[in-house]
Amino acid sequence: xxxxxxxxxxxxxxxxxxxxxxxxxxxYSEHKEECTKLFPNLYHEGPDDIMTEVAYEKGFLFLxxxxxxxxxxxxxxxxxxxVTTYSYRSIDAWDMKRxxxxxxxxxxxxxxxxxxxxxxWNKWFFEPGMPTDVSTNYTNELIQSALDLANYxxxxxxxxxxxxxxxxxxxxxxxxxxxxxxxxxKDLTPETLRAIDKDFNVTHKELNPEVxxxxxxxxxxxxxxxVDARAKLFLSSxxxxxxxxxxxxxxxxxxxxxxWKLFQELRYRYHPIAQARIEKIxxxxx
Numbered sequence: 001x002x003x004x005x006x007x008x009x010x011x012x013x014x015x016x017x018x019x020x021x022x023x024x025x026x027x028y029s030e031h032k033e034e035c036t037k038l039f040p041n042l043y044h045e046g047p048d049d050i051m052t053e054v055a056y057e058k059g060f061l062f063l064x065x066x067x068x069x070x071x072x073x074x075x076x077x078x079x080x081x082x083v084t085t086y087s088y089r090s091i092d093a094w095d096m097k098r099x100x101x102x103x104x105x106x107x108x109x110x111x112x113x114x115x116x117x118x119x120x121w122n123k124w125f126f127e128p129g130m131p132t133d134v135s136t137n138y139t140n141e142l143i144q145s146a147l148d149l150a151n152y153x154x155x156x157x158x159x160x161x162x163x164x165x166x167x168x169x170x171x172x173x174x175x176x177x178x179x180x181x182x183x184x185x186k187d188l189t190p191e192t193l194r195a196i197d198k199d200f201n202v203t204h205k206e207l208n209p210e211v212x213x214x215x216x217x218x219x220x221x222x223x224x225x226x227v228d229a230r231a232k233l234f235l236s237s238x239x240x241x242x243x244x245x246x247x248x249x250x251x252x253x254x255x256x257x258x259x260w261k262l263f264q265e266l267r268y269r270y271h272p273i274a275q276a277r278i279e280k281i282x283x284x285x286x
Contacts (some may be wrong), residue, residue: 019197062124069115078103089107146173156193159199167198171208179216190222203230213243220250236266241274248278
């Protein structure tokens with residue numbers, strides 16, 4: 001929270017992060033609801049299976065919500081008390097809740113009941129998705145430029161005159177661009193992906209794994225098999241399930257035999273938990 005609101009530039013980053021949170025919340029609400037909770041149930045789940053942007057950005061949005069109730073000055077005073085009280089200690093969310101309620105009751109006693117009465121802690125902590133009473137309409141010119149660029153490629157199957165703007169996108173904007181392609185997967189064609197790759201050479205030049213995993217998944221899903229060699233190199237260089245599972249899942253649907261053979265070749269590089277998870281993916285395709 002402090003990092004994301006320290007400067008105007010970083011605050012723009014926080015808005016971008018919030019858009020990513022909304023995008024991932026919408027996606028996982030359809031596929032794996034547990035991933036959209038601040039307190040996911042890890043019973044029968046590995047922590048890496050639940051790992052998404054939601055845990056970080058939804059938590060940030062919750063703090064922004066609390067700041068809106070107390071006012072910025074009061075909330076910053078609370079944060080100072082929080083740091084002072086819990087320095088060099090291991091704490092959990094319930095410690096934060098107790099201190100927040102105590103702070104508001106002590107220093108904002110004139111309207112403490114009104115403030116605390118609006119906070120549904122259980123909804124924020126344990127319910128999936130975004131609370132319905134919190135705005136998720138986050139946007140600015142940078143975000144809109146990423147969304148517009150992705151939509152143009154999908155609709156026209158080629159880039160606009162200002163397509164080189166993609167090369168100026170920071171990581172979060174590239175992810176928003178990619179996530180928009182995922183959100184419109186039904187409208188996406190191999191021609192569109194190849195046009196993007198021709199313009200930006202994403203397959204060979206993108207360095208960040210957060211972008212790579214989305215791109216390789218999209219290419220495999222759309223049967224753009226020219227990506228196979230780079231996808232294999234990527235799968236051989238990382239071990240986290242958040243990067244492995246989406247790509248192997250795509251292969252299991254498009255070319256199960258190739259995907260299984262690739263997994264057998266690379267499996268010794270992965271943790272046994274990751275191996276078991278990927279095996280389960282392919283067994284589901286029988």
